[in-house]
Structures are given as structure tokens and as C-alpha cells.
Amino acid sequence: MQHKIKVTETFEKQRLDIYLSEVIFKEKSRSYVQNLIKDEHILVNDLKVKTGYILKSGDDITIFDVEPVQLDLNPVDLDLDIVYEDDDLLVINKPEGLVVHPASSYHEPTLVHGLMHQVDNLSSINGVIRPGIVHRIDKDTSGLLVVAKSDTAHQLLSEQLKNHEIKRTYIALVYHDFTEEEGTIDAPIGRHPKNRLKMAIVEDGKRAVTHFKVLKRFDKDYTLISCELETGRTHQIRVHMAYINHPIVGDAIYGPKHVISDHGQFLHAIELAFMHPIKKEYMTFNADIPEYFQKFIDELL
Numbered sequence: 001m002q003h004k005i006k007v008t009e010t011f012e013k014q015r016l017d018i019y020l021s022e023v024i025f026k027e028k029s030r031s032y033v034q035n036l037i038k039d040e041h042i043l044v045n046d047l048k049v050k051t052g053y054i055l056k057s058g059d060d061i062t063i064f065d066v067e068p069v070q071l072d073l074n075p076v077d078l079d080l081d082i083v084y085e086d087d088d089l090l091v092i093n094k095p096e097g098l099v100v101h102p103a104s105s106y107h108e109p110t111l112v113h114g115l116m117h118q119v120d121n122l123s124s125i126n127g128v129i130r131p132g133i134v135h136r137i138d139k140d141t142s143g144l145l146v147v148a149k150s151d152t153a154h155q156l157l158s159e160q161l162k163n164h165e166i167k168r169t170y171i172a173l174v175y176h177d178f179t180e181e182e183g184t185i186d187a188p189i190g191r192h193p194k195n196r197l198k199m200a201i202v203e204d205g206k207r208a209v210t211h212f213k214v215l216k217r218f219d220k221d222y223t224l225i226s227c228e229l230e231t232g233r234t235h236q237i238r239v240h241m242a243y244i245n246h247p248i249v250g251d252a253i254y255g256p257k258h259v260i261s262d263h264g265q266f267l268h269a270i271e272l273a274f275m276h277p278i279k280k281e282y283m284t285f286n287a288d289i290p291e292y293f294q295k296f297i298d299e300l301l
Contacts, residue, residue: 017037033051075116172267173223184211186209225246270289
């Protein structure tokens with residue numbers, strides 16, 4: 001099946017992907033639309049075009065129906081800690097050690113497998129491998145993340161995330177004492193030039209901003225801090241804290257070679273706050289730090 005659209009003067013000189021995402025596919029992300037164009041599910045004047053094609057009055061856009069792809073994953077009962085759930089979204093307290101979604105290089109059960117077992121509907125915007133996933137936290141980081149159940153909620157939550165309107169607060173145990181009580185790290189993050197598995201502070205990286213505040217200093221050269229993300233780059237807090245010589249305790253990638261814990265880095269997404277995309281109510285969620293994290297802190301007292 002297919003249907004055609006003739007471009008009018010109103011939309012002349014507009015980018016194809018922007019026009020489609022704002023007018024035709026309102027509940028889908030622009031990346032979803034761009035993938036349709038790249039995969040030739042959308043043609044202009046019966047020709048393949050680039051996503052940034054500039055429309056002309058009279059252009060014929062052909063949109064071919066895309067058959068829904070079945071998610072080739074088996075649900076797994078992971079007994080996920082669902083902090084909140086309604087018809088549009090849910091908030092999960094992810095345990096340390098659980099990867100958020102599958103990848104070609106990772107075949108163990110993930111958060112997505114658990115969601116498929118416990119949740120009836122998940123948004124489709126991010127494709128079949130990442131249903132409902134609005135944002136991620138690292139495998140060895142625990143704590144809160146929001147999952148979308150409808151495409152509308154997903155789209156609106158993604159916009160909040162892009163506009164830095166979702167408050168994400170973490171608690172971390174780091175090495176060394178601080179001379180200041182609080183501060184801001186504004187340093188661009190990109191792929192490490194030599195080790196592609198790591199991120200690093202690089203000149204041509206994407207802007208990354210982390211605000212931190214000292215919560216408690218310990219005699220044994222450890223400090224407990226809170227971190228609030230203004231941006232959300234991969235490994236952002238871990239890279240930023242290592243950059244200022246306060247690597248997170250237990251971080252095998254960015255910290256000392258001798259790793260203290262086998263639980264991964266002592267980093268926990270303790271608070272998540274956002275405007276509910278449908279109910280338009282501001283919601284705040286909190287999750288206590290894991291038992292192993294609290295036990296280690298208690299031993300430092």
C-alpha cells in the first residue's frame with residue numbers, strides 16, 4: 001500500500017524530513033522519518049532523495065506503508081522494580097549490572113527483555129530493539145529512568161530531554177577531597193581517539209555540562225557527591241569526574257586500575273523529575289541507593 005502527497009506553496013523550500021515529521025508523522029521522531037527516507041520507503045517524484053531535500057511546489061511525495069516488524073526477542077521475567085506506571089509511561093529503578101537494551105555485541109537479557117514481560121504496551125519510536133526507551137543509564141549504574149508506553153508520550157518526553165527539562169540527579173562516591181563545596185564541569189565529550197570503547201574530553205566533542213555538590217567528606221580520601229545532568233552524553237558523569245581527578249569509585253574504565261568493588265561504579269540515579277507529557281503534572285521520583293552502595297558508605301564512617 002502507498003499514498004501520495006502533492007506539495008503546496010505553503011511548504012515550499014522546507015526540508016523533506018522536517019515537513020514529514022511535523023505534518024505527516026507527528027507522533028514519530030525525525031530520526032524515524034529520516035530512516036524511512038534512507039530506506040526508500042519515501043520517494044519524491046518517484047526518485048530516492050536525501051533527508052534534507054528541499055521541497056518544491058508541485059513535488060509528489062510517495063509514502064509506502066511499512067509492515068510492522070515483530071520484535072525478535074523473548075520476554076524474560078526480571079522482576080523489574082516499577083516505581084510508577086500509568087497508560088502513557090512508567091518509571092523504572094534499574095538495578096546495577098543490567099544493560100538497558102540489546103546490541104549486536106551483547107546477547108544477555110536486558111531491561112527491554114524485562115519490560116516485554118511486565119508491560120503490555122511500549123512506544124515504537126526507537127524501533128524494535130529499543131521499544132519505550134527514552135534515555136539510558138550505563139549497565140553498572142543503578143537508578144531511575146523513564147520509559148514511554150505511547151508514541152505521543154515518547155515524542156514529548158524526548159523533546160523535554162532535548163530541551164534539558166528533565167531533571168536527572170545522581171549520587172556518586174568519588175576519590176579524593178574537594179576544595180570547593182560545589183561546581184560545574186563544562187567540557188565537550190566525544191569518542192576517545194585511540195580507544196573506541198571509551199569516551200573522552202575532546203575539542204570537537206558535543207557540549208557536556210555536569211553540576212556537582214559535595215554531600216559528605218570521608219577521612220579515607222573519599223567524597224560523596226550529587227551530580228545533576230544538564231546534558232546527557234554517554235558516560236558523562238564518569239568522564240567528567242575523571243577529568244577533574246575525582247574518578248568514581250569502582251569505575252574500571254575511567255578510574256584506577258585496581259578496582260575496589262565488583263559491583264561496578266558507585267553511581268546511582270537517585271532522583272528523576274519531569275512534566276508528565278499527557279497529564280501536564282510535574283512529577284518527582286526518588287530511589288534509595290542500593291544496599292551494597294550504602295554498606296560501603298557505612299564502612300567509611
